[in-house]
Amino acid sequence: MRVELEAAYVLHARAYRETSLLLEAFSLQHGRVGLVARGVRGARSRTRALLQPFQPVLLSWRGGGELATLSGVEAAGPALALQGERLLGGLYANELLLTLVARDDAQPALFAHYQALCAALAAGTPIEVALRVFERDLLDALGYRLLLAQAADGSPLQAALRYRYVADEGAHPASGVDDGVPVAGASLLALGRGELADAAARADAKRLLRAQLERLLNGRRLRTRELARALLGGARGEPATSSIPEGAHRR
Amino acid sequence: MEALRCLPGVGPKSASRMAFHLVERDRVGAERLAHALLAAAEGVRHCRRCRNLSEAELCSVCADPARDASLLCVVETPADVLAIEQATGFRGQYFVLMGRLSPLDGIGPSELGLDRLEARLDEGQVRELILATNPTVEGEATAHYLAMLARERGIRSTRIAHGVPMGGELEYIDGGTLAHAFSGRREV
Ligand SMILES: [Zn+2]
Numbered sequence: 001m002r003v004e005l006e007a008a009y010v011l012h013a014r015a016y017r018e019t020s021l022l023l024e025a026f027s028l029q030h031g032r033v034g035l036v037a038r039g040v041r042g043a044r045s046r047t048r049a050l051l052q053p054f055q056p057v058l059l060s061w062r063g064g065g066e067l068a069t070l071s072g073v074e075a076a077g078p079a080l081a082l083q084g085e086r087l088l089g090g091l092y093a094n095e096l097l098l099t100l101v102a103r104d105d106a107q108p109a110l111f112a113h114y115q116a117l118c119a120a121l122a123a124g125t126p127i128e129v130a131l132r133v134f135e136r137d138l139l140d141a142l143g144y145r146l147l148l149a150q151a152a153d154g155s156p157l158q159a160a161l162r163y164r165y166v167a168d169e170g171a172h173p174a175s176g177v178d179d180g181v182p183v184a185g186a187s188l189l190a191l192g193r194g195e196l197a198d199a200a201a202r203a204d205a206k207r208l209l210r211a212q213l214e215r216l217l218n219g220r221r222l223r224t225r226e227l228a229r230a231l232l233g234g235a236r237g238e239p240a241t242s243s244i245p246e247g248a249h250r251r
Numbered sequence: 252m253e254a255l256r257c258l259p260g261v262g263p264k265s266a267s268r269m270a271f272h273l274v275e276r277d278r279v280g281a282e283r284l285a286h287a288l289l290a291a292a293e294g295v296r297h298c299r300r301c302r303n304l305s306e307a308e309l310c311s312v313c314a315d316p317a318r319d320a321s322l323l324c325v326v327e328t329p330a331d332v333l334a335i336e337q338a339t340g341f342r343g344q345y346f347v348l349m350g351r352l353s354p355l356d357g358i359g360p361s362e363l364g365l366d367r368l369e370a371r372l373d374e375g376q377v378r379e380l381i382l383a384t385n386p387t388v389e390g391e392a393t394a395h396y397l398a399m400l401a402r403e404r405g406i407r408s409t410r411i412a413h414g415v416p417m418g419g420e421l422e423y424i425d426g427g428t429l430a431h432a433f434s435g436r437r438e439v
Contacts, residue, residue, distance in 0.1 A: 049425035223354035
């Protein structure tokens with residue numbers, strides 16, 4: 001297979017052999033792909049800078065299967081200068097894609113959502129809002145769309161009512177069920193609009209999305225989430241990162 | 252010849268060239284090399300204080316009383332220390348991470364042993380933490396994390412500037428570097 005100048009982002013790059021990189025990229029028409037970029041780690045390589053996350057690129061590659069070979073890269077726009085917390089937010093989105101999206105599964109809508117997230121992070125949208133909207137869209141793309149306009153019984157959601165959101169069913173009036181995630185009607189509507197203006201809506205959205213993502217993660221840990229927690233916890237005596245999983249290593 | 256292949260950038264051809272040179276033309280050099288390598292392999296360890304490679308328990312920088320302990324420069328590798336020592340007049344001390352935070356590779360603060368750096372900051376001597384990690388996504392994430400550790404303790408942190416290489420021409424520089432250099436412009 002030969003792919004020419006495909007719009008993409010590198011999600012993760014890791015050193016491979018002496019001068020090469022192993023890339024996990026997310027592309028518009030081919031979804032997630034694994035690529036090996038040979039000979040790009042030399043001191044004078046200009047390619048290397050383009051193979052960083054959050055740099056929109058056009059990638060060309062040959063071959064298929066688990067690992068194709070990168071044959072060309074061009075910038076498709078300026079790199080997004082994400083820093084600090086915004087950078088961590090971007091890495092969290094990358095980890096979500098790496099963990100939840102299968103390779104070679106075209107996801108053009110999700111690609112657009114990812115692009116929108118990167119733009120929002122770079123533009124100064126509140127990080128929490130940008131990430132919640134992306135999580136919502138990610139669930140949608142993976143086939144787990146949240147119902148954010150109607151209740152489980154099909155009636156329009158009422159902003160003033162309290163609900164419990166039950167996975168695969170939707171929001172039930174809080175008085176009717178015991179399971180699910182408790183959430184205000186106003187918060188569900190706000191998440192649907194992508195405007196989480198107040199703290200209550202953000203907290204509700206976070207809990208709701210977290211619960212849905214947790215089902216898909218199925219016990220897998222998100223290392224970027226642990227890093228963010230370690231930062232919030234003052235990084236001191238916080239057990240978030242203390243258990244070292246198999247396969248973790250120093251370099 | 253096989254043994255030389257463990258060196259980076261040495262393929263079968265150059266390995267045989269080196270081996271023939273050492274054995275045929277420079278036996279003395281070959282023996283000196285062998286001794287030096289043996290001594291290094293047996294004697295080199297990590298400095299107790301900065302984790303740089305060292306033959307003694309304390310490396311020459313940490314053991315030097317003239318170095319300013321209030322300036323602590325954090326780098327990713329021992330090679331970075333060498334580069335800074337050779338290129339700059341830096342008179343402070345170092346802390347070598349031996350890597351960088353890379354959550355997607357499973358390398359978090361504990362895998363990197365950042366508690367050692369925190370302990371160093373808690374000693375109270377450091378006034379400025381100089382963040383000289385690489386200008387990669389992981390290097391930036393690491394710098395952010397370390398800046399937070401410094402901030403918690405009321406220690407000033409600075410990030411080394413990234414930009415256009417000396418002698419470079421703007422038109423040949425990649426967009427990311429140029430954008431960084433542009434946003435980091437300063438008054439002249
Ligand atoms: Zn030392």
